[in-house]
Amino acid sequence: MPARWRYILSEAGKGLRRNVLMTVAVILSITVSLTLLGATLLLRDQIDLATDDWVDQVEVSIFLCDGETCPAITPEQEDQLREDLEAQPVVDEVLYESKEEAYERFTELFQDQPNLVEAVEPDILPASFRVSLVDPDEFLVIAQQFEAYPGVEDIIDQREVLTQFLNFTRIVRNGALAVALIQLAAAALLIGNTILMSAFARREQTSIMKLVGASNWYIRLPFFLEAVITGVLGAVVSWGLLYVVVPRVTEGLSAQVLLMPFIGVREVWEAAPVLLASGFGIAAFSSIIALWFFQDS
Amino acid sequence: MIRLQNVTKTYKRGGDDEVIALNDVSLEIDKGEFVFIVGPSGSGKSTFMKLLTREQLVDSGELWVAGKDLNAIRSWKIPALRRDIGYVFQDFKLLPNKSVRENVAFALEVIGKSRREIDIRVPEVLELVGIEEKADAMPHELSGGQQQRVSVARAFVNSPRILLCDEPTGNLDPSTSVGIMKLLDRINRTGATVVMATHDQHIVDSMRRRVVELENGVVVRDQSRGVYGYAG
Structure with missing residues (x-):
């Protein structure tokens, strides 16, 4: 591995270890928000599946x-x-x-x-x-x-019976989606704040880097990576939770409720890219904003 | 190497209150020169140094450093400018968790030099500043003079064309300061342009180099082979 990548990765690792509790808090907050987001996605899949099936029968x-x-x-x-x-x-x-x-x-x-x-x-x-x-x-x-x-x-x-049921599920889904988005915003603020703290803790080092002519991306990349790693970890954990919980729940339900089909492992797999992209995206976005502020100050 | 033409820089200090740090300063420093910038606190020395590294931008006037027009330079090219400039601080600014060798190597690592190049260049420059036997010591194990030597080594390891020294002897006792000045003189003889902001009258007097005196943001004296105060 070239020296510069070794440096960037080791700095990102230092940032993560410097304040382990904060890192865990960020990962948990992303996990909670992405689990909710994933649940709403799966709920939509479930509604679509049930609707498709019923529309034919109705x-x-x-x-x-x-x-x-x-x-x-x-x-x-x-x-x-x-x-x-x-x-x-x-x-x-x-x-x-x-x-x-x-x-x-x-x-x-x-x-x-x-x-x-x-x-x-x-x-x-x-x-x-x-x-x-x-x-x-x-x-x-x-x-x-x-x-x-x-x-x-x-x-x-x-159809009227079905419509009532679907309306109810939509309300549940939209409620969950709203909570997920608020949680996601909170996670974004937490990431931004953590990255600012991390950058502040190393401001001596970054100010020297600036003066010896390190490029901006070289200075920022460790912090960016630090954020992205927590974001992706949070996404992985949230996906893992859904993977373990959702198929069990739908299996249990489908044994009791014969009226409609239920989603399974396949739909949870399909949610994985969305969760990963969201975890990465929210971390990347908020850390870039935070570093932009940091660089300016 | 460095050219200021009618450079003015003011700071806002709440409301309409303005402080003029540099007022219509014109100055030229040639390649290989050794120049002292002297003057009382608040005379504009620090501002002068910050403008040269493009930490700040002039309000009006022209400023050229190492062939680059600092008014026109793109922000992504500033790192390249700074690789042409070594910077020595009054308070050394060594990273406390890195050894002497690592502190100096750091300056090369972060601009993407190869490990091979670093392994060749770092011992060379540590020898140049006379600190090679302390290469594995941590900064807190060194005296002030030794720390400043490391700081000079870090500033010079990338062979910059310009060395800016902001009160490099400000935290050192007189005999240690002499050693640092000999070192800066040696670096100057390798062809690097050295600009040193200082309060230290004895040093300026003993070196007999060009002296630029600032007062209230104006050049009040520019004398080759000068001394600190007006010698008459």
């Missing part, structure tokens, strides 16, 4: 009267309804779900909750037409046209 359910709360639908009415649905241009596909099929799907969905399954009589669930639309936004057309049909009990846009 349809309009037209529940049919079975005589409990309204007069039972007659076979003629049922045929008429199906015919009119299939004639409607916004409708993509019409599937009939009988009472038995509805019960079967229900027991499958809630197989983990035998109490719930037991409480529901096989014939209490209504039969329905499950209608998928060419454009899911056309729900109102269906609702208006068919709600007055004889034998129709209720029309439900399943």
Whole structure:
């Protein structure tokens, strides 16, 4: 290794060791902020994954009267309804779900909750037409046209249920993102301050370097490296945390919640470059600003 | 080697209060000269030195050092300028955690010289300043005079064309000062231009070199083979 690189690296190492507690504080602060940032990224992946999966499944359910709360639908009415649905241009596909099929799907969905399954009589669930639309936004057309049909009990846009869930996750995600960004700003200030302290502690040395004609980058590079090393270390630790925790959590959830797919190790791997770049970027940015101030003073 | 033409430098001291450090100074120092800059505190000596190393910029006038126009020099070229200038401080400014050898080598390391070149040049210059047997000592183990020799070695190790000395004997007793002056004289004889700001009357009188006297930012005397005060 050329002498100048040996010098720069050893100076960066000295800076890191000079105040170990400060170095640890900086790494921790970057770890916290990047872990939050990574979590929001993964949450977005999770939302996308769930949405993609659901959008295909989502349809309009037209529940049919079975005589409990309204007069039972007659076979003629049922045929008429199906015919009119299939004639409607916004409708993509019409599937009939009988009472038995509805019960079967229900027991499958809630197989983990035998109490719930037991409480529901096989014939209490209504039969329905499950209608998928060419454009899911056309729900109102269906609702208006068919709600007055004889034998129709209720029309439900399943998307609405999904939308509520997605809105909730978005709020959680945006909240986490806001906290992550504030933490990141705090980490940036901490890095800047640490680098200033480090440069100040060695101001005798740097002032001599300046006078003997060391170039500016040569003087600044050790401090820059010091910051970048802490930034990258923080990113690595935060990624490690996500790598250990996230797949466990999603595995546990997917065993309990059968409604949607969950992200796994692959998505955590994909978050790695973003975290590394963020750790590097925030450290580089704040140390350059700090050194710019230092050089001027 | 050094040329000032109508150089003025003022400092702001709160509000509209201004201190004139150098007032319309014109001066020329040739290659290989040995020049004393004398004058009371606040006469502009320090400002003069700081302008030469481009630590500060003139307000008006022209300043050329080692063939470079310091008003026009790009900031990334300032390091190259400073490699042409060696600087000796009153308080030595040695790095306390480095040995004598390391302190001198440091000046070469940080400008990217190769290890081979450093290993050749450092012993040479330590011998020149007469401190070779203390090469592995730490600065705190040395006397003031020895520390100043190390400081001179560090300033001269890169063979600069100009050596600036800011009160180099200010912290030394008279007999030690004589030794340092002999050393600076020897360096001057190698062809380096030496500019030395000083208060030390005896030294100026004994050397009989060019004396430039500043007072309130103005050159009041420029005398070859001069003495400190007006000898009449």
